[in-house]
Structure formats: structure tokens, C-alpha cells
Amino acid sequence: MSMMKIKKGDNVKVIAGASNGKEGKVISVDPKKGKVIVEGVNVVSKHSKPSAANPNGGIIQKEAPIDISNVMLVYKGKATRVGFKVEDGKKVRVAKATGEVID
Secondary structure, eight states: OOSOSOOTTOEEEEOSSTTTTOEEEEEEEETTTTEEEETTSSEEEEEEOOOSSSTTOEEEEEEOOEEGGGEEEEETTEEEOEEEEEETTEEEEEETTTOOBOO
């Protein structure tokens, strides 16, 4: 995949799938697979055996990855597409809805 428009720490809104409409913070991004993990979104139950880290084992609630095409960046409370612009010799992300520089 090319340059990622979503980064770790961004607030995003899910626009497709079972978690449609939910918002959360991006925990991690996997550019090779084109997936993101969003806090509190696409939560699955994972059964774990007892181990040194978790002596009791049991069922653990955990966020599963979502395709990056199913999330949209939220900037100033509004979901927006992301573009790129070169300013002062540096490539920056731009919100398509407002035209403002994101970072």
C-alpha cells in the first residue's frame, strides 16, 4: 500500500461494517495489510489458556483489526477525507472538508 492517510493516535469514525458509526482512537496501523486497530471498535472475545502472564486464563475482550478503507479521519468533530499538500518543502496532511492542515 502507498502512503497511509491514517496514523496512530488519530481519531477515526467507522463508515462500514458491523461497527458502523462508532468513533475511537487508532491504537496501531499495519501498512502492509492495510489494517488499523481502533480503541473500543470491532471488539472480539478471545479464549486464552492459563499462562505466566495470565494465570487464570479465560475469555478476554480484545480489539480486532479493521480494513483502513472502512474508517474515516475525524477532524474538529467532522469526518473528512484526507489529502496531501507540500508546504515549506514538507508534505503535510490536509482535511478535504475544510482545506486545513491536519499536522
